[in-house]
Amino acid sequence: MSRTVITALTGAGESELVASLGATSDYVVARRCADLPDLLAAAAAGLGQVALVSPDLRALDRSALHELSTHGLVVAGVTEPGDDLGERRLRQLGLAVVVRTDIASHELQDLLDGLVAQAGATGVEPGAEDDPDPGALPGSRRGLPRRADDDLPGPTDVPCRVIAVWGPTGAPGRSTVALNLAAELAVHAPTLLVDCDTYGSSVAQALGLLDEAPGMAAACRASDQGTLDLPALARLAPEVSPRLRVLTGVPRADRWTELRAASVEHVLTTARRLATFVVVDCGFCVEDDEELSYDTLAPRRNAATLVTLECADELVVVGAGDPIGLQRLVRAVQDLAGLPSPTPRVVVNKVRASAVGARPERRIAEALGRFAGMDDLAFLPHDQATVDGAMFAGKSLAESAPASELRRALVGLTEPYVAVAPQHRRRRRR
Numbered sequence: 001m002s003r004t005v006i007t008a009l010t011g012a013g014e015s016e017l018v019a020s021l022g023a024t025s026d027y028v029v030a031r032r033c034a035d036l037p038d039l040l041a042a043a044a045a046g047l048g049q050v051a052l053v054s055p056d057l058r059a060l061d062r063s064a065l066h067e068l069s070t071h072g073l074v075v076a077g078v079t080e081p082g083d084d085l086g087e088r089r090l091r092q093l094g095l096a097v098v099v100r101t102d103i104a105s106h107e108l109q110d111l112l113d114g115l116v117a118q119a120g121a122t123g124v125e126p127g128a129e130d131d132p133d134p135g136a137l138p139g140s141r142r143g144l145p146r147r148a149d150d151d152l153p154g155p156t157d158v159p160c161r162v163i164a165v166w167g168p169t170g171a172p173g174r175s176t177v178a179l180n181l182a183a184e185l186a187v188h189a190p191t192l193l194v195d196c197d198t199y200g201s202s203v204a205q206a207l208g209l210l211d212e213a214p215g216m217a218a219a220c221r222a223s224d225q226g227t228l229d230l231p232a233l234a235r236l237a238p239e240v241s242p243r244l245r246v247l248t249g250v251p252r253a254d255r256w257t258e259l260r261a262a263s264v265e266h267v268l269t270t271a272r273r274l275a276t277f278v279v280v281d282c283g284f285c286v287e288d289d290e291e292l293s294y295d296t297l298a299p300r301r302n303a304a305t306l307v308t309l310e311c312a313d314e315l316v317v318v319g320a321g322d323p324i325g326l327q328r329l330v331r332a333v334q335d336l337a338g339l340p341s342p343t344p345r346v347v348v349n350k351v352r353a354s355a356v357g358a359r360p361e362r363r364i365a366e367a368l369g370r371f372a373g374m375d376d377l378a379f380l381p382h383d384q385a386t387v388d389g390a391m392f393a394g395k396s397l398a399e400s401a402p403a404s405e406l407r408r409a410l411v412g413l414t415e416p417y418v419a420v421a422p423q424h425r426r427r428r429r430r
């Protein structure tokens with residue numbers, strides 16, 4: 001059975017490659033596209049099963065490859081002979097197969113067969129595989145940075161845990177919990193705090209960092225352009241205190257379009273190699289905006305949160321300890337049931353007697369147990385003065401109020417995670 005191929009090749013060897021394709025027994029060229037929009041339109045029209053792209057195809061990025069894969073195409077790269085830079089760029093975009101225009105037809109057939117079989121077997125999107133570590137020098141160990149960089153953490157013995165911190169609308173304290181959870185985890189192992197809130201990022205301000213810090217927007221842009229590797233991510237996520245790195249959010253909420261699903265996923269995948277813990281501050285909304293839109297390929301504001309929930313190993317759901325906050329919390333946990341995400345760990349924040357009556361923890365536990373079947377809850381006390389003090393100083397509670405009850409409760413939150421994490425070992429400085 002022959003498979004249809006659509007090409008978008010820019011170099012002089014285009015016709016040679018098309019001739020090689022024609023000489024294969026299983027692949028026929030359905031369309032030779034002039035540019036990326038033409039290619040995407042052909043893909044959307046279902047004209048091809050395989051797409052071939054050149055490295056210098058204008059506007060080719062990770063999101064475009066993701067779009068091709070959503071139409072069910074597998075993608076391979078094509079370069080002119082000797083174009084090592086082009087090949088490197090295509091591999092950085094996540095393409096596992098890159099061929100040269102002078103490839104023999106039987107070799108081309110074998111490579112495409114392998115690619116199609118792999119995509120069919122794994123269901124992995126072409127272009128979305130984990131990077132073949134583009135930052136690694138030939139001969140260097142996979143997962144280690146290209147250049148010696150003493151600021152990068154050394155390899156750890158356990159896989160990284162990505163912890164999503166999410167919660168309903170109404171500012172229950174997602175960012176406060178995410179920031180302080182990350183700060184406490186950093187006591188034990190290298191930790192990266194990522195601000196993925198596309199409605200109102202706040203991590204930069206809370207830590208007194210420059211609002212213009214490039215952070216997540218730059219990381220996503222680098223991912224789109226195929227230049228995101230471990231050293232690049234480390235540069236964008238500076239260490240703000242020992243072992244705690246921060247990737248700040250989009251500085252203005254109207255820049256949410258910069259956090260596309262494919263690039264957020266790639267940033268989180270790369271982050272797994274940068275830290276033992278990755279704590280992600282998510283936006284509140286998990287509605288699937290694809291359903292609200294005519295154009296299923298339009299950027300989705302909630303994609304960053306949805307992708308994070310899907311990629312995460314652990315999920316902390318934060319609700320506020322007052323009647324409205326608790327009602328929203330119950331609904332939020334119900335909403336999660338329909339989403340690919342880890343089992344939620346529920347944290348009730350801002351717990352105070354003035355909002356729910358005497359012995360608030362007991363009352364909240366009884367109410368959530370009876371009406372929502374939630375029994376494993378963690379509580380954080382309401383302590384405005386302490387939280388305000390930390391915000392004013394641009395610090396975590398571990399730094400600004402280490403002996404406070406709220407800080408102690410946050411330390412308790414880290415226990416299930418640090419139980420499996422190794423104590424951090426730093427590579428010796430040269």
Ligand SMILES: Nc1ncnc2c1ncn2[C@@H]1O[C@H](COP(=O)(O)OP(=O)(O)OP(=O)(O)O)[C@@H](O)[C@H]1O
Nearest residue numbers: 171172173174175176200350380381382383384387
């Ligand atoms: N335990 C607490 N005690 C008192 N105040 C708190 C506590 N936790 C958070 N706050 C305050 O509640 C407000 C909202 O907190 P935060 O920004 O963490 O919420 P959020 O869920 O991230 O909100 P947003 O929807 O804006 O992202 C802040 O003013 C913060 O100082």
Ligand SMILES: [Mg+2]
Nearest residue numbers: 174175197202
């Ligand atoms: Mg927030």
